[in-house]
Amino acid sequence: MPGSKLLVALVLLATPWLATALPRPDPVPGGVAVLTLPAGFDAAAQASFAGKPVLTVPVDDGWRALVGIPLGQTPGPAALRLRFADGRTRNIGFTVAAREYPVQRLTITDQDKVTPSAASLKRIEREQVEILAAFRHRSTPAPQLRFAMPAQGPLSSNFGLRRVINGQPRSPHSGIDIAAPAGAPVTAPAPGRVLRVGDYFFTGNTVFVDHGQGLVTLYCHLSSVAVREGQQLVTGDAIGKVGSTGRATGPHLHWALSLNDARVDPRLFLVTETQAAR
Known part of the structure; x- marks a missing residue:
């Protein structure tokens, strides 16, 4: 139906995490941190969290890292480890917020x-x-x-x-x-x-x-x-x-x-x- 298609289009425009096809960010234990990566990061670079490779995706204005946060993660400061194609490394800090599950x-x-x-x-x-x-x-x-x-x-x-x-x-x-x-x-x-x-x-x-x-x-x-x-x-x-x-x-x-x-x-x-x- 034309009306329903228009509604979907409006929802996509009004909701950035949908328009860019990224998961909804929720940086808590059991959630996902969506992190903006610095200039120079490309398909040849790598990202890791707690020693495990992290999914990275290109978007219109660069790259994003999608970090799965384990349920057992302690809330507080955390870091994403980057390794560039030329061997340089860099840490990207972020904060894991607390979440009390019922x-x-x-x-x-x-x-x-x-x-x-x-x-x-x-x-x-x-x-x-x-x-x-x-x-x-x-x-x-x-x-x-x-x-x-x-x-x-x-x-x-x-x-x-x-x-x-x-x-x-x-x-x-x-x-x-x-x-x-x-x-x-x-x-x-x-x-x-x-x-x-x-x-x-x-x-x-x-x-x-x-x-x-x-x-x-x-x-x-x-x-x-x-x-x-x-x-x-x-x-x-x-x-x-x-x-x-x-x-x-x-x-x-x-x-x-x-x-x-x-x-x-x-x-x-x-x-x-x-x-x-x-």
């Missing part, structure tokens, strides 16, 4: 999913090697930075929640949960390549998608998987269907996004602020 209390009836047995712990240890390797994967293609929602439904758990399961503190929630019904479609939110498909103890049927340069997304608890490793995806392609495999209290999609091996709030990459606020 507590979420859950009850899981399968006790092995809360306090795993010795056999389950061995399985978890094996799987962690694969999972961490996927998150740390880095390919050369430049990623698209405007994402759509991979499933339709309200959010049942926000990013960063400090989880207490059956009265026991556990790791923070490193993604968002979308409360879609069992069997609902899960689709690619942006172009990418299927990096890994697996059935894991905690996340059940799981798909990792590589979007390029250290930007990796994760889709968990699927009832079925519709992709194979190495498959190229475009926005809207089927990934699988919503389920409750692994450690889950009911059908939902757990969607996570990793940037330079830091799990960050995927809503920062959504196309519209309306989606990001859901």
Whole structure:
């Protein structure tokens, strides 16, 4: 409809982070710092944070670094390390602001999913090697930075929640949960390549998608998987269907996004602020 196209155009013009296709800046633990790089930085230069390569993108007035900030990062001064093609190095300072995430209390009836047995712990240890390797994967293609929602439904758990399961503190929630019904479609939110498909103890049927340069997304608890490793995806392609495999209290999609091996709030990459606020 012409009116809706005009509305989208006006939103893009009024919202700089959308018009330049960059994620919404939120320099907190679990967020993204968008840093302006100095003159002289180009495609041959490199940026790193905490020893890990950082995604850099050209924009109209130079280059930006997109720094994923780990949930465990201590608030306060931080630094991006730059290395230029001629060997020069430079630090770009920025501040990580504090963010207090709420507590979420859950009850899981399968006790092995809360306090795993010795056999389950061995399985978890094996799987962690694969999972961490996927998150740390880095390919050369430049990623698209405007994402759509991979499933339709309200959010049942926000990013960063400090989880207490059956009265026991556990790791923070490193993604968002979308409360879609069992069997609902899960689709690619942006172009990418299927990096890994697996059935894991905690996340059940799981798909990792590589979007390029250290930007990796994760889709968990699927009832079925519709992709194979190495498959190229475009926005809207089927990934699988919503389920409750692994450690889950009911059908939902757990969607996570990793940037330079830091799990960050995927809503920062959504196309519209309306989606990001859901």
